[in-house]
Amino acid sequence: MPSPLVLKLQQRDLLSEEEQRVLEAAGAAVKQFQPGQIIVHEGDEPIWSCLLTKGWAARSKSLADGRRAITAIHVMGDFVDLQSFLLKPMDHSVVALTGCTISLVPHETLQAISERLPHLTRMLWLSTLIDAAIHREWLVARGQLPAAGQLAHLLCELYLRLQVVGQTDGWAFAFPVTQAVLADALGLSAVHVNRTVQELRRSGAIRWAGAKVTIQDWDGLAAVARFDPTYLNLTSRSR
Amino acid sequence: MPSPLVLKLQQRDLLSEEEQRVLEAAGAAVKQFQPGQIIVHEGDEPIWSCLLTKGWAARSKSLADGRRAITAIHVMGDFVDLQSFLLKPMDHSVVALTGCTISLVPHETLQAISERLPHLTRMLWLSTLIDAAIHREWLVARGQLPAAGQLAHLLCELYLRLQVVGQTDGWAFAFPVTQAVLADALGLSAVHVNRTVQELRRSGAIRWAGAKVTIQDWDGLAAVARFDPTYLNLTSRSR
């Protein structure tokens, strides 16, 4: 059974046996985190990068006045701070949203990959490029969509990303995230997130109870969100 | 005289003679664009990437209803669509904001670099990571700052980026961009951008006449913007 990271990359291009082996062996240690715990601190200069193998995490930046902004939500298989290999110091923190299992990949290992395995290097590069594409998409949503559109967009995106790593169940997926977290991710207030969730529920596009979201009307949801999955690069081609 | 791209990368880590030579020789052709002209179309799968050697450009995404969102503003020395080397098809367009000179770098050349020059590859990777860091910073500003803060943030960022490529003149820089473009970049209406510009002028933080912006009070501007330049990675270290 391939790891979720391999699944994710294989979706975009074939990995050789050797590349898969190198990736599976890249983690030097495994660490557990509690919900709310900080996985990587803003300002740090880590000597390894964190591969999220279980749970949900977010990149967050806290402002002087106590507010915080979430700039990315990560799921199983995401290399949450791969960029810290080259980008130092960390300009944001990584927080565990649920209990998390993290595999620590030493920067030495990434350095070695970049020296000896050009194609695998490009695939890792690609995964940071997809992160950037997601950021751009969030920026568009922020500027142009009303709250319901933004929330719908996030749900569409997460559904597809979870599907890639086998974490969906038909049209449903586990979404163990509080509305306060969503507020920080969408740039809305918690109160307004709540009203927006209800709006989507009432429209019949989704069902959302506890930590489980079910998409009842993909087309409707995608229409509200103006969702176009191109940016996720979910097709396999030579890279 | 090194090219602006070399200047930009040298700011982050030393480039060897060979790496500089390769970069300077990477452009296979030069192309001119008029203001408003589209440099790369959304949906295309270019076989080269565009290095902006003169002028201003933006990444933009237009929505069904005719609105457009600008997700990045680029200046001399920026590799505007380096990501199209690995990320296909283009999920957004690149537009010339002024007259532009573009140097076309074939993906073949980038491929060759990635196979033979690991350090230079990491430096190019780095430059896309800085783009992503800028996206994150914009996301934070969008969610957490009022209009004046957002605009101030953009000005602080552009000032530093222009300084790296020698395009500032003391505290002043040329900023040949209409308020309508700014509106699309900040997710505001053109009318509100206008009022916000006036607010910053009145506060004494900047002077802004025609296409020239002068920062009169950096600390004040940075305070309004909650600006912290860490994310631009403007220090040299081994990468």
Place this chain on the structure above:
DNA sequence: CGGTGGATTGAGTGGCGTCAACCTGAGTGG
């Protein structure tokens, strides 16, 4: 059974959007 985190609801407010008019300067042509 009280405590606690999260979801929900209501009332009142304000930042920013829209619409629409007007101003200004640069370029053009008669």
Place this chain on the structure above:
DNA sequence: CCACTCAGGTTGACGCCACTCAATCCACCG
């Protein structure tokens, strides 16, 4: 040399989306 045009900047009136504050509900848990 002036009328005209046009893009971009500026201003005012008015409305709405989303914010804040504050209370209440609910489920779970020690």
